[in-house]
Structures are given as structure tokens and as C-alpha cells.
Amino acid sequence: MTPDPIPAQPVATLECRNCGAGAPVDEHFCPQCSRILALGRHGDYFSFFGLPRRLVIDQAQLERRFRDLSRQFHPDYFYNAAATERLASLERSSYLNDAYRALRNPISRIEHLLAIEGLPPAKSEDGTAKVPPGLLEEVFELNEQLDEIRESRESGGDPAALRDRLESARKPIDLKREEHEREVEALSARWDQHSTASPAEKRATLDALRERLLERNYINNLLASIDREAQSLEPKAESRG
Amino acid sequence: MANVVGIDLGTTNSLVAYVRDGVPQVIRDASGDALVPSVVSLGEDGTFFVGREAQRRLLTAPSRSVYSVKRFMGRGIDDVRDEAELLPFRIGGEVGGVVRIGLDDREFTPPEISAFVLRELKQRAEDHFRAQGEFDFEVDRAVITVPAYFNDAQRTATRDAGRLAGLEVLRIVNEPTAASLAYGLDRRDRGIIAVYDLGGGTFDISILKVEDGVFQVLATNGDTHLGGDDIDRLLMELVLRELDGSREQDPSHAVGRVLHSRPAEDIQAIRKVVIAAKHDLTDVEETEICLDSLDYRRRITRGEFERLIRPLVERTIQPVRQALADAGLEPAEVDEAVLVGGSTRVPFVRRIVSELFGRTPHSELNPDEVVALGAAVQADILISGRREMLLLDVTPLSLGIETMGGVVSKIILRNSTIPASGREMFTTGVDNQTSVDIHVLQGERELANDCRSLARFKLRGIPPMPAGLPRIEVRFQIDANGILSVAASELRTNIAQTIEVKPSYGLTDQEVERMLIESFEHAQADIDARLLIEARNEAETVINATEKTLRRPDFSEIASVDLQPGERGKIESALERLKQAMGGTDRDAVRDLTHALNHATQHLAEVMMNRGVREALAGKNVKDV
Numbered sequence: 125m126t127p128d129p130i131p132a133q134p135v136a137t138l139e140c141r142n143c144g145a146g147a148p149v150d151e152h153f154c155p156q157c158s159r160i161l162a163l164g165r166h167g168d169y170f171s172f173f174g175l176p177r178r179l180v181i182d183q184a185q186l187e188r189r190f191r192d193l194s195r196q197f198h199p200d201y202f203y204n205a206a207a208t209e210r211l212a213s214l215e216r217s218s219y220l221n222d223a224y225r226a227l228r229n230p231i232s233r234i235e236h237l238l239a240i241e242g243l244p245p246a247k248s249e250d251g252t253a254k255v256p257p258g259l260l261e262e263v264f265e266l267n268e269q270l271d272e273i274r275e276s277r278e279s280g281g282d283p284a285a286l287r288d289r290l291e292s293a294r295k296p297i298d299l300k301r302e303e304h305e306r307e308v309e310a311l312s313a314r315w316d317q318h319s320t321a322s323p324a325e326k327r328a329t330l331d332a333l334r335e336r337l338l339e340r341n342y343i344n345n346l347l348a349s350i351d352r353e354a355q356s357l358e359p360k361a362e363s364r365g
Numbered sequence: 366m367a368n369v370v371g372i373d374l375g376t377t378n379s380l381v382a383y384v385r386d387g388v389p390q391v392i393r394d395a396s397g398d399a400l401v402p403s404v405v406s407l408g409e410d411g412t413f414f415v416g417r418e419a420q421r422r423l424l425t426a427p428s429r430s431v432y433s434v435k436r437f438m439g440r441g442i443d444d445v446r447d448e449a450e451l452l453p454f455r456i457g458g459e460v461g462g463v464v465r466i467g468l469d470d471r472e473f474t475p476p477e478i479s480a481f482v483l484r485e486l487k488q489r490a491e492d493h494f495r496a497q498g499e500f501d502f503e504v505d506r507a508v509i510t511v512p513a514y515f516n517d518a519q520r521t522a523t524r525d526a527g528r529l530a531g532l533e534v535l536r537i538v539n540e541p542t543a544a545s546l547a548y549g550l551d552r553r554d555r556g557i558i559a560v561y562d563l564g565g566g567t568f569d570i571s572i573l574k575v576e577d578g579v580f581q582v583l584a585t586n587g588d589t590h591l592g593g594d595d596i597d598r599l600l601m602e603l604v605l606r607e608l609d610g611s612r613e614q615d616p617s618h619a620v621g622r623v624l625h626s627r628p629a630e631d632i633q634a635i636r637k638v639v640i641a642a643k644h645d646l647t648d649v650e651e652t653e654i655c656l657d658s659l660d661y662r663r664r665i666t667r668g669e670f671e672r673l674i675r676p677l678v679e680r681t682i683q684p685v686r687q688a689l690a691d692a693g694l695e696p697a698e699v700d701e702a703v704l705v706g707g708s709t710r711v712p713f714v715r716r717i718v719s720e721l722f723g724r725t726p727h728s729e730l731n732p733d734e735v736v737a738l739g740a741a742v743q744a745d746i747l748i749s750g751r752r753e754m755l756l757l758d759v760t761p762l763s764l765g766i767e768t769m770g771g772v773v774s775k776i777i778l779r780n781s782t783i784p785a786s787g788r789e790m791f792t793t794g795v796d797n798q799t800s801v802d803i804h805v806l807q808g809e810r811e812l813a814n815d816c817r818s819l820a821r822f823k824l825r826g827i828p829p830m831p832a833g834l835p836r837i838e839v840r841f842q843i844d845a846n847g848i849l850s851v852a853a854s855e856l857r858t859n860i861a862q863t864i865e866v867k868p869s870y871g872l873t874d875q876e877v878e879r880m881l882i883e884s885f886e887h888a889q890a891d892i893d894a895r896l897l898i899e900a901r902n903e904a905e906t907v908i909n910a911t912e913k914t915l916r917r918p919d920f921s922e923i924a925s926v927d928l929q930p931g932e933r934g935k936i937e938s939a940l941e942r943l944k945q946a947m948g949g950t951d952r953d954a955v956r957d958l959t960h961a962l963n964h965a966t967q968h969l970a971e972v973m974m975n976r977g978v979r980e981a982l983a984g985k986n987v988k989d990v
Contacts, residue, residue: 194757195579195752195755198755200746200756200845201750203748214844214845215786217784217845218843219786221782221783222785222786225781225782
């Protein structure tokens with residue numbers, strides 16, 4: 125089982141199943157008979173929303189557009205329509221909901237951009253991610269600390285002191301995460317300036333974004349393992365108090 | 366065009382509502398009662414009773430009467446064994462299959478029992494439309510509500526029940542969302558709404574964002590086994606422990622066994638009085654639980670009641686916090702909290718909700734009726750195509766499939782706006798393999814064993830190819846009802862796959878078809894049962910009126926002045942004969958004896974009317990003086 129890449133090449137035109145007229149792929153309703161169009165193999169959430177491929181998005185505007193399109197597609201309004209229109213409404217609504225979910229969140233928005241720009245997904249393919257080079261030092265340090273804390277906990281060390289240690293071990297990771305978020309924002313802004321840039325420049329920005337997403341997953345995993353350790357320190361602390 | 370209604374198919378009570386001229390209203394019976402108890406009882410002669418009549422029979426024929434069947438919808442015997450012990454009716458079924466309810470020598474699935482309640486509501490609505498003088502009074506389509514936290518199997522079971530009752534189910538709508546529609550009608554402004562819905566058997570919390578007439582659910586959570594029934598059960602246990610003090614010492618004695626050591630009639634009698642006490646404690650600080658038949662009597666204060674139910678009510682807190690977290694909101698960001706469900710009448714529940722959201726919750730609309738009103742609004746939106754309001758709901762549970770090692774791979778995450786779709790690619794593990802097994806699950810846990818099994822599919826007709834070469838795309842579609850459908854195709858050859866669905870806890874289409882045919886076969890018996898109920902209701906009205914007159918302190922005087930000799934005796938014997946017939950199921954006898962009593966009291970009625978007129982005139986004279 126492999127994850128299915130989003131098709132990069134949407135078909136160029138749609139055919140209206142009601143009147144047979146052709147329509148551009150980003151149209152939702154037939155320009156000729158105004159019936160809802162069946163969803164083609166659409167792959168681009170930005171153009172589905174009628175938005176340019178930009179990463180900095182006005183959330184309120186996105187939300188308005190979502191409500192507006194929902195009002196046009198929702199199956200509630202096609203109850204009396206022909207079967208093909210009902211199916212089209214169901215597919216378009218589902219797709220709209222998927223698209224909104226992806227675009228609403230800045231990180232999944234970047235993931236989607238990478239996919240439609242033809243980059244491999246920013247996920248470890250086999251689950252055994254190797255440490256991103258930019259994080260080697262922090263990871264090494266943290267794992268050492270976690271091992272020591274775990275050992276000390278198992279041999280009955282003072283939970284309060286261990287919690288303090290864990291807290292200070294967490295600090296550099298938190299800092300890294302904040303720094304990381306700033307970098308993602310800066311790269312996103314840079315991408316949005318790229319309308320006249322060369323393909324190579326664009327590609328470099330995308331590669332950098334992808335690198336950041338891999339790092340981000342890694343940082344989140346580190347924070348999760350710190351949280352897990354913190355939790356195993358909790359019950360002991362309670363029974364003392 | 367026939368009529369469309371909204372139905373709240375509740376654990377304890379059900380209601381039906383409709384929209385006229387943009388205004389939703391619930392349909393009441395002649396006595397003004399909107400609630401139809403969700404109780405079904407099988408008469409000794411094979412006829413069925415539904416609603417009030419069936420509720421009465423809980424006391425006289427408990428083993429032939431089913432209540433709270435909603436708790437068993439879409440569930441397996443292994444899910445419900447614990448609570449089945451407490452019920453007077455038989456619960457059975459194969460392990461891994463749907464629950465079967467035994468009444469007399471017949472067996473029913475929960476959708477079949479629910480269909481009786483739905484038919485009753487359909488009938489009630491048709492009677493109402495007929496009485497309104499509508500030419501086409503038939504009701505053939507409905508929106509039916511379910512708890513937001515219902516899974517796919519529970520939703521499908523509800524839809525099956527609708528089909529069995531002869532209704533096209535236009536939409537399955539979540540109860541809290543429906544309630545928000547009813548509330549939103551006259552306040553179409555913007556804001557964040559939290560709907561806290563504690564009903565007879567289920568708890569839901571939904572967080573909605575309302576803007577421009579779009580009611581968008583941000584997150585939902587709940588517990589499909591938490592409600593008023595559980596409060597009743599705590600009180601019943603309290604009474605049983607006190608009735609049976611010695612066994613309290615023995616912790617090995619499960620309550621179920623204590624219950625079973627008593628006749629079902631006793632259990633139902635206890636249930637009836639503790640429910641009355643619960644209702645009392647909404648308005649007064651102290652009340653009495655009184656059971657003459659068991660020589661039991663005790664006072665209970667609201668404080669004592671609250672200590673008893675606190676752990677239950679507190680089980681609603683975690684789902685509320687989770688829903689808020691999933692919506693990315695703090696409690697203070699909620700603009701309005703709305704109470705739905707009969708159990709939110711309990712003052713302690715209101716206090717908990719106030720504390721959770723830091724504000725007094727809304728309860729302007731009757732918490733029993735608001736869901737049905739919302740269902741009617743949604744039905745009206747669907748058939749009218751009007752677009753002022755739109756409801757965007759979510760799927761309450763993540764959908765996934767079992768992968769290697771029993772781990773669940775999530776395909777559609779919980780709180781995704783519906784309709785929602787997902788895709789997953791499969792391939793083969795062996796050369797020339799032509800089928801693949803797929804196990805679909807719902808739930809948040811990582812392991813398949815901890816999630817709810819929805820169905821097992823077998824993908825067939827894969828073209829023979831070397832292992833790993835086929836690219837089979839399986840598409841999952843959750844529709845606006847929150848119900849899943851699956852389609853698959855092999856992408857290399859573009860061959861669509863046959864999917865054989867075996868719902869884990871549901872009925873196959875064939876089973877539903879068979880039940881439909883059976884229900885037609887029983888239709889005559891059902892009509893007979895209805896006619897009997899109508900005859901009884903009429904009889905009851907005449908009996909009550911007669912008894913009321915006979916009880917008057919001045920009746921002896923009236924009798925001696927205005928009645929002929931022997932007339933009183935005739936009336937009393939006609940009354941007695943009718944009351945005896947009421948105990949049986951002979952409809953003709955009930956009808957004839959009702960006429961007889963009517964006839965016997967005709968003169969008395971005239972006398973009483975004349976006296977009434979005289980008294981009124983006399984009163985007027987006095988005042989005029």
C-alpha cells in the first residue's frame with residue numbers, strides 16, 4: 125500500500141453531461157446551461173477556490189469563499205435534481221471540504237503546494253526518518269538527556285527534580301521550533317514574491333520548504349517523546365502529594 | 366405532493382414536526398401531548414401497541430414490552446450484554462452480529478422495533494394533516510435525527526428503520542445540529558454556539574460557527590451510552606439496595622442479579638416511581654419515593670440526588686473539553702450555550718454547563734421539542750431548495766482501514782466536514798491474486814481491535830498480474846448523512862471492482878427487503894391494534910367524564926332530585942362493564958360498551974348541563990345585585 129500522489133496534471137476541459145458543452149477545468153457550472161459540472165480529475169485546491177498559488181492567505185476571505193461555494197454545491201440544494209447533478213454536487217462538496225481543510229492550515233497548505241508543484245511528499249516514506257542535518261546536534265543532546273532521565277526515574281529518582289531537568293531539556297527544542305516557524309513564514313513570503321522568478325529559483329524555495337516540513341515533523345516527534353516522558357513522571361508526583 | 370416531516374427518534378420519547386409557512390411546529394395528540402414514548406409492546410393476541418399504550422403495558426406485561434431500543438441500534442450482542450441484564454425483555458443474537466430482541470416467540474432487530482415507533486409518528490402526522498382538511502395527507506418522506514456521536518452502523522440502522530416504516534429518509538441529521546437550526550431561525554446573526562444535548566440515552570456536544578446563515582459544525586463529541594436512563598438506573602439501584610439490605614454487603618452480587626431476583630413487574634414499578642421522583646427534584650428540594658406494593662418509602666433531597674448523579678454528569682465534561690480543543694477554541698470564546706434533551710432539566714446539569722462555559726445556557730425552547738423542530742426545518746430546506754440556511758456537519762469519528770499487524774490507517778479524520786471523501790491505494794501480495802480483503806473501521810484508537818468494525822469488503826475481479834503490480838484505488842465517500850459508501854477500480858486496466866459488503870453490525874439490503882415484506886404481512890394486525898387503541902382512548906374519555914361526575918360531593922343530591930329511579934344503578938353497571946372490557950383486547954366489546962355507557966349517561970349529561978347553565982345564570986344574578 126502506497127499513498128496515492130495527487131494527480132499533477134488535471135484534464136484541460138470538462139464536458140457538461142447535460143448539454144455537452146465544454147468548460148474550463150476550474151469552472152463549477154456549465155457556462156452554457158448553468159448546470160453543476162461533474163468533477164474532473166482536479167488536482168489543484170488553489171485554482172478550485174479561484175485563488176492564486178500563494179502561501180500567505182487572508183483567512184477571512186478563504187472562509188467566505190468556502191461558505192459561498194458550499195452554498196452553490198451542497199447536496200441539500202440538489203435533492204430534486206437529476207442523478208448526474210446529485211452525484212456532481214456530492215463530489216464537488218466533498219472536494220471543496222477537502223480543499224478547505226488543506227488550505228486553511230498553513231502547513232497542509234505548503235504540503236499541497238509541494239504536491240502540485242511535483243515534489244515528493246514531505247513525509248518519511250518508510251517511517252524510519254533519518255535525522256535532518258540541521259537538527260543533529262539538538263537530537264543527540266536531547267536523546268542523551270531523555271535516556272538519563274528515564275534511567276533515573278526507573279531507579280526511583282526524585283520526580284520533581286526530574287521534571288525540572290526535562291523542562292530544561294525541552295527548552296532548546298522549543299527554541300528550535302520557534303526559529304523554524306519564522307523560517308517557514310519567511311520562505312512562504314518568498315514563494316509569494318516569485319511570480320517573475322526563474323524555475324530554478326522557484327525550485328530552490330520549494331526544496332527549502334520541503335526540508336523545513338521534514339524538520340518540523342521531526343521536531344514534533346521530539347516534543348511528543350518529551351511529553352510522554354513528562355506523563356510517566358506525573359502519577360508518581362501525585363502519589364507523593 | 367405528499368407531506369414531509371422531521372422526526373426526533375429518541376431513546377425515551379419521539380416526536381414529529383413539520384413546517385408551514387416557514388414556521389416549524391410539533392404535532393400533538395388530542396390531549397395536547399407531543400411526546401410519543403418510544404415503547405413497543407406485543408399484545409397477547411399478536412397485535413402491537415406503541416407509545417402511551419405500550420408504556421402502560423410496561424407495568425402489566427413487562428416481558429412483552431421494549432423500551433430504550435435506541436441503545437441497541439447498530440450494535441452487537443457483545444456491546445450490550447451488561448445492560449441487557451437489567452431489561453425485562455430478552456436480548457439475544459449471534460456474537461459479532463446484530464442484537465435480536467425476543468418478544469413472545471418472535472424475534473426483532475432494533476430497526477424493526479424502531480420502525481413501529483416511526484409508523485406511529487407517521488400515522489400521527491397523517492391524522493393531523495387529514496384533520497386539517499388537507500387533500501393529500503400522506504406522509505412519505507422524513508428527516509430523522511440521530512445523536513451526533515452515532516457511528517456509521519447506528520446511522521444506517523436508523524435509516525433502515527425509516528425504510529421499514531415506509532418512509533423515504535431524506536436525511537439523517539445530528540440532533541444538536543438540528544437544535545441549533547431551530548434556535549437559529551430567529552437569530553440569524555453570527556457567533557460560536559455550543560449545543561449541550563443530554564437526552565434519555567445519549568450525550569452530544571457540538572460546537573458550531575454561525576455566519577451568513579451557514580451553520581458550520583466545527584467539532585463534535587459525545588457518549589452514545591450516557592443519559593437519563595443511566596440516572597434512572599442509579600436511582601433504581603439505590604432502591605433495590607435498600608429493599609434488599611443484606612446483599613449490599615456482598616460485592617460479588619451484581620445489580621443485574623439482584624434485579625433478576627425480582628419479578629419484572631416490580632422492576633418496572635420501581636422504575637416508574639424513581640423517574641417521578643427525578644422529575645419532582647427539578648422543581649422541589651425534597652420528595653418521596655413511594656412504593657406501596659413493596660412496602661417501601663423514603664425521602665430523597667436534591668442534595669442527595671446530586672451526590673448520586675455527580676459522577677455521571679461529570680462524564681460529560683471531558684467530551685466538552687475535547688470538542689472545544691478540536692475546534693481550537695477556549696470556553697470563553699463560546700458566545701452562546703444551548704441546552705437540548707430532557708435531562709438538561711436537571712438543575713445540577715444546568716449548573717455544570719454554566720460552569721463549563723462561564724455563562725447561563727439558553728433554554729427558551731422546550732428541550733424535548735427543539736430537535737424535532739430543527740429536523741422539520743431541515744426537511745423544509747431539502748424540499749423547498751431555499752438557500753437562506755445551510756447546515757454543514759462533520760463526521761464524529763475517524764474512518765480507517767486495517768493494515769499490516771492490525772494497525773489502523775486513518776483515511777478520513779474525525780470532525781471533517783461532510784460530505785467528505787478519501788482514497789487509498791491497494792495492491793496484491795501474491796502473483797495472480799484476484800481478490801483483496803479490506804476491513805473498514807471507525808474510531809480514534811491505533812489498533813483495529815480497539816475501533817468499531819464497520820464492514821469487511823472483498824475486492825474481486827482484479828486482473829491476474831505479478832504481485833505488487835495492480836494499483837487498486839478504493840474510494841470512500843461519506844455523504845451528508847454521515848453514511849459511508851465504497852467504490853474501487855484497478856487503475857492500470859481501469860476495471861471497476863465488485864465490492865461485497867458485509868456490514869459488521871447492520872442489516873444487508875436483502876434482510877431489509879425481507880423485513881419489509883414481513884411488515885406488510887403484519888400490517889392487518891397492526892391496523893387492528895390501532896383500532897383497538899382508538900376505541901380504548903374513546904372509552905377512557907367517557908369513563909373519566911362519568912367517574913368525575915359520580916365523584917361530585919353533591920352527586921347523591923343530584924341523583925335524588927333529577928334522575929329517575931334506577932338510573933344511577935344503570936349508569937354504574939354500564940361503567941363497570943366497560944372497565945372490565947378495557948382489560949381485554951376485544952375491540953368490538955370496548956366500542957359497544959362505550960356506546961352503552963354513552964347512552965346510559967345521556968340524560969345525566971343533559972341534567973348536568975342544565976345545572977351548569979342555571980348555576981352560571983344564578984351567579985350572574987348575584988353579581989348583578
